[in-house]
Amino acid sequence: MSLGVGIGWRPEIAGFVKELPGLRFTEVIAESVHEGHPPADLLALRDRGVQVVPHGVKLSLGGAEPVAAERVAHLAWCAESLNAPLVSEHVAFVRAGGVEAGHLLPVPRTRASLDALTANIRRTQAELPVPLAVEPIAALFDWPDAEYEEGDFLTELVERTGALLLLDIANVYANARNRGEDPAALLDRLPLERVAYCHVAGGDEHGGRYHDTHTAPVPDDVLALVKELCARQRPPGFLLERDGRYPPAAELRAELDAIASAAAMESIT
Amino acid sequence: MNEEEPANAELAAAQEALVRAMTAGGPLPPGFDEAGVQVAARAILRKRAGEVARAWPALAASYGRDWPETFARWAAERPTNGSIRDAWDFARAHKESLDRNAALELALTETRFHYDGESPPRPRRMAVRRVPGGVAFQLNGRARVIGRR
Numbered sequence: 001m002s003l004g005v006g007i008g009w010r011p012e013i014a015g016f017v018k019e020l021p022g023l024r025f026t027e028v029i030a031e032s033v034h035e036g037h038p039p040a041d042l043l044a045l046r047d048r049g050v051q052v053v054p055h056g057v058k059l060s061l062g063g064a065e066p067v068a069a070e071r072v073a074h075l076a077w078c079a080e081s082l083n084a085p086l087v088s089e090h091v092a093f094v095r096a097g098g099v100e101a102g103h104l105l106p107v108p109r110t111r112a113s114l115d116a117l118t119a120n121i122r123r124t125q126a127e128l129p130v131p132l133a134v135e136p137i138a139a140l141f142d143w144p145d146a147e148y149e150e151g152d153f154l155t156e157l158v159e160r161t162g163a164l165l166l167l168d169i170a171n172v173y174a175n176a177r178n179r180g181e182d183p184a185a186l187l188d189r190l191p192l193e194r195v196a197y198c199h200v201a202g203g204d205e206h207g208g209r210y211h212d213t214h215t216a217p218v219p220d221d222v223l224a225l226v227k228e229l230c231a232r233q234r235p236p237g238f239l240l241e242r243d244g245r246y247p248p249a250a251e252l253r254a255e256l257d258a259i260a261s262a263a264a265m266e267s268i269t
Numbered sequence: 270m271n272e273e274e275p276a277n278a279e280l281a282a283a284q285e286a287l288v289r290a291m292t293a294g295g296p297l298p299p300g301f302d303e304a305g306v307q308v309a310a311r312a313i314l315r316k317r318a319g320e321v322a323r324a325w326p327a328l329a330a331s332y333g334r335d336w337p338e339t340f341a342r343w344a345a346e347r348p349t350n351g352s353i354r355d356a357w358d359f360a361r362a363h364k365e366s367l368d369r370n371a372a373l374e375l376a377l378t379e380t381r382f383h384y385d386g387e388s389p390p391r392p393r394r395m396a397v398r399r400v401p402g403g404v405a406f407q408l409n410g411r412a413r414v415i416g417r418r
Contacts, residue, residue: 064281097285101292102313102349108283112276140309144300207308244319 001085003051003197003237005260005268007252013242014041016249020256022268023050025197025237030054030078030087038081046083053197053239054078056089061120061134062107063093072127079130086196088133088166089124091117091157108143109153114160121161133196134158135166138174138212150175151189158194165190168199169229170241173222174212184228192229197237200226200259214243218255226262238263294346314341320352321359325378327370328360350389357384369401376400377414380407 006025009017017026018041028042033054046052059071079087092104107113125132136154148156158165167190176183200223202216218240226238238259242252253269260267289295291310297303318340322329329336340359349355360367360375367375380398384390398405403416 064277064284093284096281096288099285099288099292099348100350101288102317103309105284105287105291105309108280110280112280116277116280140312141302141305207311209305209308211312 001236003239005256005263005265006051006197006237006239007256008055008239008241008243009039009042009045009052010243010246011039012246013252014039016252017041018045020268022266024268025051025053025239027053027055027088027239028078028082030056030075031058033078033082035074035077035081042082051085052082054082054084054087056087057104058094059089059120059124060092060094061089061124062091062105062113062117063096063120064116065096067120067123069127072124075124076127076129079128084130086131086133086164087128088135088196090135090137091154092137104137106137106139106142109146109148109150110143111147114148114153114157117157118160121157121163125161125163131164131196133164133166134161135168135199136171138168138171140178140209140211142179149189151186155189155191158191163194164196165194166197166199167192167195167229167235168201168212169225169238170199170201170203170212170218170222173219173225174203174210177210183225187225187229187232192233192235195233195235197239198226198229198235199241200238201241214241215245217247217251218258223258223262226259230263234263238265288348292346292348310345311341314344317341317344317349317352317355321356324352325356325360325371325374327374328356328367331368331371353390354384357390358386361386372401373405373414376405377407377412380405380412381410 003025007017009026009028026045042052054075056075059067061067075087090104093107094101094104172183172186200218201212201214202218203210203212204216240255240259256269257267286298290297291306297306315337318337321340322336332339343359376398380396381393382390383393394409396407400414403414405412405414
């Protein structure tokens with residue numbers, strides 16, 4: 001399956017997304033789609049043959065507790081009604097003991113954590129009509145007492161579950177920068193043939209750390225990493241994530257073109 | 270079942286301790302980089318402030334540039350129940366000092382939904398509320414302000 005370059009669908013930029021002449025691929029935050037009234041603009045994209053991937057952010061696949069059946073059912077509903085080729089979620093947890101974290105938190109890289117993730121991914125896969133891709137997150141800290149390197153942890157997870165990977169190039173960059181590591185080194189340790197698509201985004205520096213905020217232009221270093229990845233194995237698609245401080249259309253088009261150029265894919269603008 | 274396994278119970282407790290440390294003023298479990306966890310907790314508060322600003326724009330606007338900091342101070346030890354309830358709880362806690370537009374935003378929301386502060390808000394069929402400069406009236410989801418100058 002080839003997806004090409006895409007951009008995350010958000011209500012604030014629905015008009016811009018709709019006008020992209022070459023768009024074949026977009027993504028929508030699954031929790032933002034209401035079953036009673038899915039956005040008409042999104043349905044129009046679906047009807048025009050654009051591949052729409054529901055992207056969950058609150059399932060908590062990495063939680064020790066089993067995933068909530070109604071959240072899995074909503075993802076399945078999104079996949080059915082948007083005619084999605086796949087669904088994506090995160091290698092993260094967002095709540096524990098009934099307390100909401102408010103964002104994606106890293107999981108410990110331990111055997112117990114791998115077991116919990118595996119169980120939750122299998123529970124989710126059992127209800128979904130399409131494949132599931134899981135996305136490693138940008139973490140501003142790590143758990144102590146890791147039993148695995150990140151690459152080995154993710155490799156074992158996809159081997160156990162058969163899940164695909166959603167590789168966020170900006171997260172790979174952010175984690176490596178914050179840990180003082182080489183971002184390309186992680187690419188060498190991941191099963192790149194299992195990457196369903198990639199995220200690309202910009203962030204900013206706060207409190208001495210790089211935050212993947214999706215509110216800034218994609219940095220050159222991230223585009224360079226897109227090239228590095230494609231030199232190893234070109235994934236089916238790259239999706240630009242923008243969540244706030246939306247720039248003028250010309251700037252968004254330039255960003256999409258820069259991604260297409262770095263990935264040697266067709267421009268969609 | 271999985272939940273009965275000791276390793277999983279331990280993981281559940283460790284995850285809950287971390288979430289409480291980041292959102293509810295709990296102690297940080299041993300072994301974590303305190304500065305890193307703190308930066309992540311601050312980033313979550315900034316994100317929550319931004320989500321509230323999108324859900325209740327008048328509320329955020331009434332604090333101008335101080336909004337993210339003001340919200341973060343109030344929310345630092347209050348875990349989220351979603352941006353609507355973050356906004357609503359904050360607005361009620363600051364009811365006396367809201368400006369006219371923020372007070373109107375709160376009053377209009379209260380005419381449309383019932384919220385006891387504990388469980389998710391429910392739509393009201395009908396309600397009347399005093400708002401700055403008039404009365405807000407809501408019937409079957411349609412809200413109107415009467416007599417506002």
